Amino acid sequence: MIDYNALTDDAFRAGLRVFFEANYPRHLRFLPRRMRWHECRDWYLALSKKGWLAPHWPPEHGGMGLTPGKLIIYFEETERAGIGRMPDQGLTMVGPTIIRFGNDAQRRKFLPPIIAGEHVWCQGYSEPNAGSDLASLQTSAVLEGDEFVINGSKIWTSMAHDATHIYVLVRTDRQAKKQEGISFVLVDMKTPGITVRPIRNIAGHEEFCQVFFDNVRTPRANLVGELNAGWTIAKGLLGFERLNIGSPRRPLQALEQIEVLARARQLGDNPAFVERLTELKLDLADLGSLYARYVDKVRRGEALGPDVSMLKIWATETYQRLSELLIEAAGEYGAFEGEIPVGDASVDILSPFYTSRPGTIYGGSNEIQRNILAKYVLKLPG
Amino acid sequence: MTNFAHPSEHAALLAESVADFVRRGTTVARARTLREAGAECDRAQWRGLAQLGWLGVLVPERFGGMGLGITEAAIVAEGLARGLVPEPFTATAVLAVSILVGADNEAFMAEKLPQIVTGKLLPAVAWQERAGELDPGATDAVAVAFEGGFRLNGVKHFIAGAVDADAFLVSARHAGDLALFWVPRDSAGARLTQQRLADGRSSGTLGLTDVMVAREGMIASPAVARAALAQALDRAAVVVGAELVGVMGRALELSLDYMRTRVQFGKPIGSFQALQHRAVDLYLQQELATAVLAEAVHALDGGLDGAPRAALASRTKARASEAALRITREAIQLHGAIGFTDDCDVGLYTKRALVLSAWLGNATAHRRRYARIAAQPGGAHD
Known part of the structure; x- marks a missing residue:
């Protein structure tokens, strides 16, 4: 097994760059939307074969086990190559959860298919009446013998139409306090009783869905944790x-x-633009420093506390500010739909504007994040 | 408290002894007293800092110092700033010491450094001539070789620690490049004037008219002067960043305490969501500044050099300056009318933030420097 952390930063970066340049499909570079599974499957498998699919997973489960510094280089090179976002819930969410909270049988059953590209996961959290107040969720699971029987509906489920599996928060005790009657279960999307209805988003793409559960049966062994x-x-x-x-x-x-556009429109001579761009570059560079702190914590095996909310706030709001500068920098082109040619490249001006919107809403809106920080970190009175 | 240093027993002990030093006598009340007297250095306190070894934190052990790094210097600086200690720790023990250590006059080092460590000798650095100019080489002062020594002419501004300085480290053009000279305060032709700063301390201006310096008073020859000064300025910018983190940290603490206890409309004002979210945004800025500082002290102690070092120092100073100004300003607002009184300590923190933000380049100046470095190929890759 290769110890990537033993490589120099330059050597590590060069290796990634060569591979990404040579293997990532041209037509998927800088895609203005998330990739669908059928588009990115080959790329996913290519990364998997190379051993580069899960940069932050520990090596014993098929990851690269990168240090924070190397992980940031990995992301930088991913961005540089214009690599799009795959259906990655297995890699980023459920995989790390099973590693941390699951049992050995679950690790054996569910981790290898993620690395092999056989299982594609989606997240069943939000419900039509449980958004920011997620703990009020109503989708129920009742134990019948060795199975849970699930009824209800999940919404804003990204890439559910591509997923083979879904991890779901379900209510398993109606009498308990609302946070204390919830369980975390894994469900195969092929199970009878599941219906998926895609929802068109503001950018015109069908990336999220509503998922309906009608007497869906899943084994009790798929309960993660207690x-x-x-x-x-x-x-x-x-x-x-x-x-x-x-x-x-x-x-x-x-x-x-922004930099592609700025070169083409020669905005480097415009002091107001340069000043604003520099502010945002520093916001982004400083985000990197803050991010490194948390990746470091994860690496040391420490649990992430409520303070990580500030990382989400800063990243998503910085992204939005950048998307707004892209529109301003485009002048009249700032309202053009789709790709516009600039110099010998092309830029989709509005795409980051759209794709940066949901970040401040999902995963707990930024207002909820601020409430969390005020209460649990700053210890302000309720 | 010092969550920018890699967690270690040694860092925690150092932070605790700084906090203890602040508690034992150099409290905010002392800062008020010195302010009224127009003084900024109590020689007894200065000797106290010396006895603890901190004036020699960056001085190699062979010259009687502790031979530690920027991390330790930053821990001391942060702790002293939290207590509004007015003595010029960073100006002398970081900026002046770094120049001497980075220069090439070994005999001079052997003579002066031990005296600085014991607190007997207090030098200040006179390098800057124009507001907003951060290039160490941009100097009009000249040193001409003359009868076995040098004759200096020029005017230096914005000298911190000048009030109590026994001598000045002066940069001047010499032999087509930059050199650094030791100018005792009482030198014939040297004229020091002072202007009062917001926090009661002073900014010095040093006029040099045909000041004679002996040959051995050249502390850095043109071969090393520019690099030594550049490195010292980057180190000082980072350590001032630590001071700013201390100032903002204490100002935010005071504000949060006030929000928990001040009752209006029958509730603590900290229970109002508008104020909670405001406090969270201030906390976020503090943590960003801390994260960048963490990266900087770690990288500088790891030997980061050249343009990447300058870029990281600029990021640190830019973020810390902006965050400290914002947090202390809003601390006044969160305190309401009492925050506008001289009796309220938040005003003292606001004024210290004003002084430290302006010194060695404010946020705008450092953002511009960062932009210039980033425009060079591979410049800001930190």
């Missing part, structure tokens, strides 16, 4: 999610686009 302990696991997972949303990779992509 019964009624799902909220704790979900919170642990939210830590990972906030770390993932808090990564500099998406804002970096917007910055790339």
Whole structure:
């Protein structure tokens, strides 16, 4: 097994760059939307074969086990190559959760198919009446023998139409306090009783869905952690999610686009533009420093506390500010739909504007994140 | 408290002894007293700092110092700043010492450094001539070789620690490049004037008219002067960043305490969501500044050099300056009318933030420097 952390930063970066350049499909570079599974499957498998699919997983489960510094280089090179976002819930969310909270049987059953590209996961959290107030969720699971029987509906489920599996928060005790009656279960999407209805988003793409559960049966062995302990696991997972949303990779992509546009429109001579761009570059560079702190914590095996919420706030709002500068920098082109040619490249001006919107809403809106920080970190009175 | 240093027993012990030093006598009340007297250095306190070894934190052990790094210097600086200690720790023990250590006059080092460590000798650095100019080479002062020594002419501004300085380290053009000279305070032709700063301390201006310096008073020859000064300025910018983190940290603490206890409309004002979210945004800025500082002290102690070092120092100073100004300003607002009184300590922190933000380049100046470095190929890759 290769110890990537033993390589110099330059050598590690060069290796990634060569491989990404040579193997990532041209037509998928800088895609203005998330990739669908059928588009990125080959790439996913190519990364898997190379051993580079799960940069942050420990090596014993098929990951690269990168240090924070190397992980950031990985993301930088991913952005530089214009690599799009795959259906990655297995890699970023459920995989790390099973590693941390699951049992050995679950690790053996569910981790290898993620690395092999056989299982594609989606997240069943939000419900039509449980958004920011996630703990009020109503989808129920009742134990019948060795199976849970699930009824209800999940919404804003990204890439559910591509997923083979879904991890779901379900209510398993109606009498308990709302946070204490929730469990975390894994469900095969082929199970009878599941219906998926895609929802068109503001950018015109069908990336999220509503998922309906009608007497869906899943084995009791698919319960992760203890019964009624799902909220704790979900919170642990939210830590990972906030770390993932808090990564500099998406804002970096917007910055790339701004720089392409700035070169083509010669905005380097415009002091107002340069000043604003520099502010945002520093916001992004400093995000990298903050991100490194949390990746470091994860690496040391420490649990992420409620303070990680600030990473999510800063990353998503920096991304939005960058997307707004891209529009301003485009002048009249700032309202053009789709790709516009600039110099010998082309830029989709509005794409980052759209793709940066949901970040401040999902995973707990930024207002909820601020409430969390005020209460649990700053210890302000309720 | 010092969550920018890699967690270690040694860092925690150092932070605790700084906090203890602050508690034992150099409290905010002392800062008020010195302010009224127009003084900034109590020689007894200065000797106290010396006895603890901190004036020699960056001085190699062979010259009687502790031979430690920027991390330790930053821990001391942060702790002293939290207590509003007015003595010029960074100006002398970081900026002046770094120049001497980075220069090439070994005999001079052997003579002066031990005296600085014991607190007997207090030098200040006179390098800057124009506001906003951060290039160490941009100097009009000249040193001409003359009868076995040098004759200096020029005017230096913005000298911190000048009030109590026994001597000045002066940069001047010499032999087509830059050199550094030792100018005792009472030198014939040297004229020091002072202007009062917001926090009661002073900014010095040093006029040099045909000041004679002996040959051995050249502390850095043109071969090393520019690099030594550049390195010392980057180190000082980072350590001032630590001071700013201390200032903002204490100002935010005071504000949060006030929000927990001040009751209006029958509730503590800290229970109001508008104020909670405001406090969270301030906390976020503090943590960003801390994260960048963490990266900087670690990288500088690891030997980071050249343009990447300058870029990282600029990031640190830019973020810390902006965050400290914002947090202390909003601390006044969160305190309401009492925050506008001289009796309230937040005003003292606001004024210290004003002084430290302006010194050695404010946020705008450092953002511009960062932009210039980033525009060079591979410049800001930190």
